Amino acid sequence: MSSTAILILMFGGLTLFMLTGLPIAFVLGGLSLLITVLFWNPQAVIILVLQIFDTMKSEALLAIPLYILMAALLSRSGVIEKLYRAMELWFGRLRGGLAVGTVVICVIMAAMTGVVGAAVTAMGMLALPEMLRRKYSPELATGTICASGTLGILIPPSVLTIVYAVTAQVSIGKMLIAGIVPGLILAALYIVYILLVAWLKPGAAPLREDYAPAPLRERLAALKALVLPMLLIVLILGSIFLGIATPTEAAAVGVCGALIAAALEKKLNLDALVSAAADTGKATAMILWITIGAKAYVAIFTGLGGADSLLGLIRSLEVGPYVILAVMLLILIFLGTVLDEIGIILLTVPVFIPIVKFLGFDEIWFGVLYAITIQMGYITPPFGYTLFYMKGVLPKALHMGIVYRGVMPFFLLQGVGLLIAMAFPGLMTILPRLMEN
Helix, strand or coil, rough: CCCHHHHHHHHHHHHHHHHHHCCHHHHHHHHHHHHHHHHHHHHHHHHHHHHHHHCCCHHHHHHHHHHHHHHHHHHHCCCCHHHHHHHHHCCCCCCCCCHHHHHHHHHHHHHCCCHHHHHHHHHHHHHHHHHHHHHCCCHHHHHHHHHHHHHHHHHCCCCHHHHHHHHHCCHHHHHHHHHHHHHHHHHHHHHHHHHHHHCHHHHHCCCCCCCCCCHHHHHHHHHHHHHHHHHHHHHHHHHHHHHCCHHHHHHHHHHHHHHHHHCCCCCCCHHHHHHHHHHHHHHHHHHHHHHHHHHHHHHHHHHHCCHHHHHHHHHCCCCCCCHHHHHHHHHHHHCCCCCHHHHHHHHHHHHHHHHHHHHCCHHHHHHHHHHHHHHHHHCCCCCHHHHHHHHHHCCCCCCCCHHHHHHHHHHHHHHHHHHHHCCCCHHHCCHHHHHHC
């Protein structure tokens, strides 16, 4: 069978089986096994076994359960609630201040945990009721939470970034640090948009007429809530940036910091540890099963010549490299609306990276673009993952149509952020370059 036929068969089969609703890990692994036996050689099944073994002994993947455990512990420590109270005291006197404070908290949460679901769920439970009580526009409130919650995809320590780096075979530390600048740019775009809406449409973010600013002493005291998160962020990101620790070692430090934070908040008990461990086990098992299935799929796809056929097709196109890059990014945005983000990375990175190298682009920079497009897919109606997180905490009086309308301006802002990242590759990779010095 020709490599072109293999290309069509494998992508067509993947699409067909995904439409059945089967879990992506079993679709990838099962399809790989089926095609190996039917169209290659039954003895080649050993390749699938080797891919499983390679995943089992990957030291880089060890960071994933550690960062997930850190996020699970922090979500139970009470730190997030104190952070929100501090932001409310400092930003409550600003028109649109609660929404701005929500963005700031999501940036801090992203730098502490790197888990999207935790940020969206926590802010949906804490910030959304308060903003609605203050008569904020439901669209602005839900859109702010959905978009800001996805900053954990970019800002380290991001589990998705680790998966990308391992799959693309680039430095995990550099890839993690590279997400800081674009993450902060997106956060700044969100804040500017919120302030503009509050200025142009005062009814969308009104100030309380009876609002009395808290005394300075109370506001300063509330800043104590920032101490533990900032120390944790410095320990993790600082140790990676300065080369003191590997990302995996920094993750272990983060877990210790999360345990200390929970203990100081008197939330460290057996029930919290058991539930955090259970959540970590479930999330890690899901990621590793998808990893095994995707690595098997890509190994068979490459072995049968599908990757060579795709690369040959790209080489034959008489278009500029940025047109090809734009097509790849559009594919990623679409996949982000229908597939699990881990599956997208493991499925497409091995196919796209050879194309990126052929076009002469930097893999770290492409990783930043990759993360932004996945972030866009996360809030794209009707199937973006963040929308389902929000649905779980949405008050009964609100419907999903409000959430869809609320996220669209932020989706466009993410598009602006993507264009900025494409236009200024040097800005996106400035921190990784500094790590080399």
